[in-house]
Amino acid sequence: MDVTITEYLAVDLDSERWKCRSCGHLLGSARADYKHGLLVHARNPAEIHKPMLDPTKYAYTYCPDPNWCAMLEFYCPHCGTMMEVEYTVPGHPPICDIELDLDDLKRKWLKWQAEGIDLAPAKLAKTPAATKPAACGHNHGQRGKA
Amino acid sequence: MSLSDQTLNAAEREKVQRFLATNTPFIGPDWDLLRDHSASPRDACEAQVLGGAFNADEFDDIRASLQATLDESFDHTQNMIVSPAARFGDMTLCIFTASGDLSLASTRGVMSFCANAYYPIKYVRKYFENDPSVGLREGDCFIFNDPFYGGLHSPDQGSFLPIFHEGQLVAWAGIGLHEGENGAKDPGGMGPNIESPWDEGLKMPPFRFAENYLVRRDIMNFLQNSCRDRRLMGADLKVKLAACMRIEKRLKELIKEHGKDVLVGGLRHNIETLSAEAQRRVNEIPEGTARGQIFLDTTMREDVLIRFHCAVTAKGGKLIIDMRGCAPQFANRPINAPYSSIRCGVLMALAYFIWPDIPHTPALLAPIEIITDPEGLVSATPDVPTALNMQPLFKVISLLHAAIVRLTFGTPLKYANPMAPWFNQVVSFMYGGITQHTEAVGNICGDLNGFPGGAKWNDDGEHSLCPSFAVKVDIGEAEDVEEDLPFVYLVAKRLLLDNVGFGKFRGGGGYEFAISNRYSDFWGFAAIGGGSKFSTTPGIFGGYGCSTYPVCRIKNVDVFEAIKRAPERFQPSMIYLMNEQPFENATYDTHRAALPFEMAAKGEVYLQSQGAGGGYGDVLDRDPERVMKDLSERVVSADTAREIFKIVFDEATLAVDIAGTARARQQERSARMKRGIPYAEFVKQWNRDAPPPGVPYFGGWGTTDFKLFVDGKLSDTDRPRPVYMPDPKDVRIAQLEAQLEAQLHALGQGK
Ligand SMILES: [Zn+2]
Numbered sequence: 001m002d003v004t005i006t007e008y009l010a011v012d013l014d015s016e017r018w019k020c021r022s023c024g025h026l027l028g029s030a031r032a033d034y035k036h037g038l039l040v041h042a043r044n045p046a047e048i049h050k051p052m053l054d055p056t057k058y059a060y061t062y063c064p065d066p067n068w069c070a071m072l073e074f075y076c077p078h079c080g081t082m083m084e085v086e087y088t089v090p091g092h093p094p095i096c097d098i099e100l101d102l103d104d105l106k107r108k109w110l111k112w113q114a115e116g117i118d119l120a121p122a123k124l125a126k127t128p129a130a131t132k133p134a135a136c137g138h139n140h141g142q143r144g145k146a
Numbered sequence: 147m148s149l150s151d152q153t154l155n156a157a158e159r160e161k162v163q164r165f166l167a168t169n170t171p172f173i174g175p176d177w178d179l180l181r182d183h184s185a186s187p188r189d190a191c192e193a194q195v196l197g198g199a200f201n202a203d204e205f206d207d208i209r210a211s212l213q214a215t216l217d218e219s220f221d222h223t224q225n226m227i228v229s230p231a232a233r234f235g236d237m238t239l240c241i242f243t244a245s246g247d248l249s250l251a252s253t254r255g256v257m258s259f260c261a262n263a264y265y266p267i268k269y270v271r272k273y274f275e276n277d278p279s280v281g282l283r284e285g286d287c288f289i290f291n292d293p294f295y296g297g298l299h300s301p302d303q304g305s306f307l308p309i310f311h312e313g314q315l316v317a318w319a320g321i322g323l324h325e326g327e328n329g330a331k332d333p334g335g336m337g338p339n340i341e342s343p344w345d346e347g348l349k350m351p352p353f354r355f356a357e358n359y360l361v362r363r364d365i366m367n368f369l370q371n372s373c374r375d376r377r378l379m380g381a382d383l384k385v386k387l388a389a390c391m392r393i394e395k396r397l398k399e400l401i402k403e404h405g406k407d408v409l410v411g412g413l414r415h416n417i418e419t420l421s422a423e424a425q426r427r428v429n430e431i432p433e434g435t436a437r438g439q440i441f442l443d444t445t446m447r448e449d450v451l452i453r454f455h456c457a458v459t460a461k462g463g464k465l466i467i468d469m470r471g472c473a474p475q476f477a478n479r480p481i482n483a484p485y486s487s488i489r490c491g492v493l494m495a496l497a498y499f500i501w502p503d504i505p506h507t508p509a510l511l512a513p514i515e516i517i518t519d520p521e522g523l524v525s526a527t528p529d530v531p532t533a534l535n536m537q538p539l540f541k542v543i544s545l546l547h548a549a550i551v552r553l554t555f556g557t558p559l560k561y562a563n564p565m566a567p568w569f570n571q572v573v574s575f576m577y578g579g580i581t582q583h584t585e586a587v588g589n590i591c592g593d594l595n596g597f598p599g600g601a602k603w604n605d606d607g608e609h610s611l612c613p614s615f616a617v618k619v620d621i622g623e624a625e626d627v628e629e630d631l632p633f634v635y636l637v638a639k640r641l642l643l644d645n646v647g648f649g650k651f652r653g654g655g656g657y658e659f660a661i662s663n664r665y666s667d668f669w670g671f672a673a674i675g676g677g678s679k680f681s682t683t684p685g686i687f688g689g690y691g692c693s694t695y696p697v698c699r700i701k702n703v704d705v706f707e708a709i710k711r712a713p714e715r716f717q718p719s720m721i722y723l724m725n726e727q728p729f730e731n732a733t734y735d736t737h738r739a740a741l742p743f744e745m746a747a748k749g750e751v752y753l754q755s756q757g758a759g760g761g762y763g764d765v766l767d768r769d770p771e772r773v774m775k776d777l778s779e780r781v782v783s784a785d786t787a788r789e790i791f792k793i794v795f796d797e798a799t800l801a802v803d804i805a806g807t808a809r810a811r812q813q814e815r816s817a818r819m820k821r822g823i824p825y826a827e828f829v830k831q832w833n834r835d836a837p838p839p840g841v842p843y844f845g846g847w848g849t850t851d852f853k854l855f856v857d858g859k860l861s862d863t864d865r866p867r868p869v870y871m872p873d874p875k876d877v878r879i880a881q882l883e884a885q886l887e888a889q890l891h892a893l894g895q896g897k
């Protein structure tokens with residue numbers, strides 16, 4: 001069973017592996033950092049955030065300082081989809097931004113399936129009607145308002 | 147007391163105890179109260195009502211009436227208040243239980259102003275209510291602004307008023323807002339020049355300023371004499387009292403209708419049901435940890451690199467927000483944030499971006515635990531200035547927002563559109579001086595509220611919509627500003643080209659603006675932003691972040707005279723004015739986005755641009771027609787369409803070559819796979835044990851196991867003292883002296 005995690009990542013609960021949602025390729029153990037299964041490129045920030053002010057005239061130009069700010073682009077090795085961009089300091093180890101508890105994930109998905117909840121990706125939940133649980137467990141004189 | 151216990155008899159012991167209890171030389175902040183955001187236990191009346199049979203629908207009616215009361219009072223107050231920020235909506239009205247827990251707040255405004263207000267109320271109850279020199283009576287009204295007594299930062303002021311029924315305290319009414327001018331070192335109550343808590347102007351722990359529903363003239367006189375803007379201070383004391391009295395009046399009407407007990411139960415019920423709902427929602431988050439870091443590139447006086455790191459863990463029904471590994475405090479820079487300010491950021495992220503569908507009150511924090519280093523930039527002590535603690539606070543909003551999106555994106559139980567972080571910098575000018583109406587003023591422009599929105603999972607972000615710290619406030623009208631104040635907008639609310647977070651869905655764009663003093667002989671500006679060297683707002687899931695934003699200045703010119711002489715030389719564009727330099731003999735420069743207060747002569751020009759919301763998803767997945775629409779609306783340039791989004795199109799007709807675009811995008815994907823390096827190989831060459839040489843880095847270095855660096859050097863302790871920065875002018879003088887010495891030495895005239 002595939003469980004959606006981000007725009008581009010799913011976890012195949014059976015094999016416990018990360019999966020690219022763009023091309024379907026398996027990427028690496030879902031008990032480890034998904035970035036371990038990706039390609040990385042340190043992009044020159046000026047290629048994306050071009051200087052708007054003349055760099056020969058000014059110290060600050062709307063372009064990040066490449067000695068301070070690096071951009072790490074993470075690509076799927078099978079289809080080249082850019083799954084994440086990390087703004088970091090040159091030399092700083094990449095951050096593990098998602099660490100799943102797979103066992104809890106399995107428990108929750110089985111529970112939601114059993115409850116008949118629509119598990120389509122990124123489907124918004126409606127605010128549940130039960131936003132006013134009576135703290136004492138009572139709910140006397142219910143007038144049945146909408 | 148052990149000595150006394152042995153040597154004193156019971157009567158003497160009692161006397162000593164009484165003496166000590168009534169002769170505390172200094173009370174000071176109550177750290178337990180400050181840190182503890184949980185609701186007080188039910189009081190007797192609440193326990194009696196909620197422990198028995200009650201009608202939840204009646205509570206619902208009461209809540210609706212209270213909400214209407216708060217929103218109605220908000221509108222009234224917004225029309226009476228003098229504070230410019232509050233007129234733009236930077237204000238909150240709220241109602242508390244007798245114990246001091248916030249029950250409900252106005253839907254509009256900025257909830258941070260009241261998020262910590264439980265603390266000064268509980269403080270008054272704990273220390274003053276039974277003190278015969280203070281006491282608590284009907285018609286009292288209190289004021290506070292000190293960040294270590296429930297304020298957010300010193301320019302904000304809050305007031306609260308006890309509500310009695312037949313002699314029994316039943317509730318509190320409260321209001322909080324950004325007043326601005328408070329007698330700080332520079333006009334407007336905050337600014338880069340603030341170097342100590344004593345530079346921050348008035349610091350008010352809660353005290354009574356009104357009795358019998360009347361503002362005390364002696365106290366008003368004292369407060370007016372303590373700041374530059376006497377009209378604002380005087381008038382707004384009365385407006386704050388009036389706002390609280392209006393809430394009191396309505397509450398008493400509700401008591402008449404429902405009875406005191408039901409009302410008291412209803413106030414408490416709001417808190418308990420919201421806490422339970424927040425708990426239920428946290429229970430549904432899959433367990434795990436999401437992490438992020440954001441870097442701030444300024445102390446407000448010098449360029450430094452400051453790390454904010456946040457690990458958010460859902461586990462066992464708790465959401466644990468771990469902020470350890472951030473930078474130490476700065477002893478003489480105003481960007482330190484007390485713990486209570488960080489908690490506000492947490493509440494804002496939850497209420498505005500994660501659970502916008504339920505009432506925004508601190509009850510949502512029930513399942514939240516916040517961990518910080520004992521002392522640090524996000525857990526500041528009263529020895530350091532905190533006037534610009536929005537800098538850490540706004541980063542916390544982005545970090546927590548992104549972390550929860552990562553933890554919940556794929557789950558069916560979400561209550562808001564998953565999106566990239568909202569812009570998170572303070573872009574606006576502060577001003578001070580004497581107006582054309584001969585009034586002394588000091589405050590901030592409403593442009594502050596023009597943050598662009600993050601891109602959503604299914605749509606683009608909004609352009610300059612509202613700040614990350616409030617969803618229903620305004621940027622104000624240039625015409626209103628120009629009527630009150632002596633400067634004019636030469637460029638107003640014009641979207642800056644290519645200033646969006648690129649992605650499958652792009653973040654919202656920010657507008658540029660330029661202002662110039664036209665009418666005052668005594669006027670100045672300041673700015674309080676960061677992010678001029680390092681992008682502070684990231685994208686998400688492959689989207690890019692915002693650019694970096696300086697302040698631009700054109701000095702030694704009277705632009706109004708220059709326009710009169712040669713109107714064709716002016717264009718309402720920062721890029722044109724700065725790159726073309728059309729005014730002869732003027733000086734043009736850029737400055738980090740924090741600009742200490744300086745005088746601005748008539749006709750000198752100050753320019754800035756709002757930032758950009760983070761982008762969502764891969765740029766190559768963006769619908770080409772959306773790119774063409776952005777191009778036609780001047781949101782992105784043709785170069786960006788071609789080079790970043792890889793669209794092949796006809797520039798004259800904006801017709802997309804669909805097959806050509808698909809080919810160009812496939813080429814780019816192949817190019818990525820060629821230039822990308824497998825992770826294991828990449829980190830071998832990339833990872834370093836320390837920040838780059840020459841970068842003044844402050845904070846933890848590393849992902850889960852941090853090493854703390856202070857000014858780029860490894861710290862020998864994990865609890866470093868507050869960092870004392872040298873005066874940038876002294877640093878500059880030393881550099882120039884060294885240069886001079888070297889030149890003299892070369893001439894054989896050195897020491
Ligand atoms: Zn793929």
